[in-house]
Structure formats: structure tokens, C-alpha cells
Amino acid sequence: MPNSPSRRLTIADVANAAGVSRTTVSHALNDRGQVDPATRALVKEVAERLGYSPNLRAQRLRTGRANAIALLSSMPFAVAGGSSRLGFMMEIAATATEAALRRGVALVLVPPMDEAQTLLDTLDIDGAVIIEPIANDPHVARLRKRGVKLVSIGRQPEAQAALPYIDMHGEIAGRLLLEHLREQGAKRVGLLIGVQSRHSYLDMEAAYRAYCEANQLAPAIVRADEGGGEMAGAAACLQLLDEHPDMDGLCVPVDAFATGAVRALQERGLKVPEDMKVVTRYDGLRARECAPPLTALNMHLEEVAALAIELLFEQINDTGQRQRIDAPLATLVARESSLKT
Structure with a gap:
């Protein structure tokens, strides 16, 4: 029996119960490939009803995916820290984490610390969003060397091979x-x-x-x-x-x-x-x-973060050709520091 406690449910059990192929189940559960929306919804419903959960180790070996992405910035703690506690980065992270989880992927926050440099050589991730990279950014160089898919919030200046980016206008x-x-x-x-x-x-x-x-x-x-x-x-x-x-x-x-x-x-x-x-x-x-x-x-950073995750997954899944997405235009918040007296 598929729901017997003596063995682990497999993708084949979900495929049989849903009346579709194993490939369709895999694509539907991972939001990949060309799967009809109704079929995708059916497969997910059947998987949930059966209590199916993927074998992550086997999935990692089969797909080569870590099912994790990173968010990082080269802005130092002297600017990113202080009373704001990584304010700009954390505001982006809140929405980016939610958007990543909707795709079944975890988001790793890499703070702007010296120790993070070596971490990037071993961090098991499929892609990364880099906030406002500098020209010749060492983070970009390290991750590109590993073949990690990258997008940036704000274009990278003077880059020989431009990153796909969110245009902050x-x-x-x-x-x-x-x-x-x-x-x-x-x-x-x-x-x-x-x-x-x-x-x-x-x-x-x-x-x-x-x-x-x-x-x-x-x-x-x-x-x-x-x-x-x-x-x-x-x-x-x-x-x-x-x-x-x-x-x-x-x-x-x-x-x-x-x-x-x-x-x-x-x-x-x-x-x-x-x-x-x-x-x-x-x-x-x-x-x-x-x-x-x-x-x-x-700067409407919630929308910016969601767009960055969308663009990153286009790169990871090879489903889009966009190199730039326009962010919403910023709106002024006038306060006492500049108003006429």
C-alpha cells in the first residue's frame, strides 16, 4: 500500500494516484517544465493527500540542486549595521525569503562580514541575489567561478559580463x-x-x-x-x-x-x-x-525583492531571457530635515 508506514512514499506512488507520469510529477512539484496549471495543482493536491515528501538526498543527487539561494551585499557593517541592523538588507530579505519559500527553496542571508568571503566558496546554493555590487565585486567573482547563477539589485558598474539586474532608476x-x-x-x-x-x-x-x-x-x-x-x-x-x-x-x-x-x-x-x-x-x-x-x-523594496527572486529563478531554471527588470519608481517621503520653515 502506498500509505503503509513500512516504506517511504515515492514519486511513483504520486504518479500512479494522479494518473500522470513520474516526469510530470517531478516538474509539477518543483515548478519546472511545461505542465498544465490544472495538472500541476492536481499533482500537488495528491502529493499532500498521500503525505508524500521528497527524498532530499536522492533529489540532490538526481537534480544537482541544493534548493537554497543566498542574499548578500558588499556594503560594510559600518553602513549596513548600526541602529538600522542591516535595515536595507533585512527589508529585502523579508520578502525574498517568502518568495523563495513559495518555490520550495530556502534563502540564506550572508551578512557583510569578512568571514563571509570564504563561506561563499563552500556554501551549497543554486543562485544568489547581490545587493548593489561594486565594480569588480569579489562576491561576484567567487560565485561566478563556482558557476552559481547570479542577479543583482542595481546594476553592477563596469562589469565585463553584466549580471541580470533590477533597475533601481x-x-x-x-x-x-x-x-x-x-x-x-x-x-x-x-x-x-x-x-x-x-x-x-x-x-x-x-x-x-x-x-x-x-x-x-x-x-x-x-x-x-x-x-x-x-x-x-x-x-x-x-x-x-x-x-x-x-x-x-x-x-x-x-x-x-x-x-x-x-x-x-x-x-x-x-x-x-x-x-x-x-x-x-x-x-x-x-x-x-x-x-x-x-x-x-x-524605494518599494518589497516589490524589488520579489522581482529579484523572480529574475533569479528565470536564470536558475533557464526559463527566461530577461537581463533587466524595472523596479517601481521611488516616491518621496518628506520630513522635517528638508521642509521650509
């Missing part, structure tokens, strides 16, 4: 923040970005330079190392202020840099937003808990 987001500052009365806006080669910095700088040209302003740009976190943001802000004392608006895409900049401004005796209007990109815990709260962007 960085220049549009930059224009949204800069135009908000202008509308709130800022006449001389500076830009504080990271020294690393990330799409978000490159796109923001392109938007900023276009903004300066359109408004006949000389660019005022300073760069800080992500590894320095809030302290690097504070130091860079003061450097920019010393070089451009007439500055009355500051665009700081990295939230850790932004909170550091606000602290530095206040220690210098300047008021936010009366003397300096400040905006950042990610609407996370840092932006909301800053005093005053920071104007930021809702």
Missing part, C-alpha cells in the same frame, strides 16, 4: 531628491557620496551634475569611505561646508553618512533645516529616528 531617484531641495528653497546644494563604485553613487552623481548644469551651479561634491560609517559622513560634511560655506542644501544618499552629517552640522552650530536642508535615499530606521527625521525615498 538611480538618476530618477536623484532628481527627485534634488528637485525637492530646490522646491523647499535650497539654492546651493552639495552632494556627499561614497568613494566606492556603486550604481547608486554613479547615478546620483550624474543626476547631480545635470542638476547643477541646469541651474548654472558649480558642482560641490565630497566622497567618503563606507567603512567609516557615520564618522566618515560627519567629516566629509564638514569638509564640504568648509569648501562651500554658502551651501544650504545637502543630498546624502547613504543614510549612515546622512545621520553623521546632521550631527556634524549641529555640532558646528547650524540648524537643520533652517540653515541646512538634508535629504537621504533609503527610508529606513536611521532616517526615521534621526533628529530631525530625514526626508528620504520609499
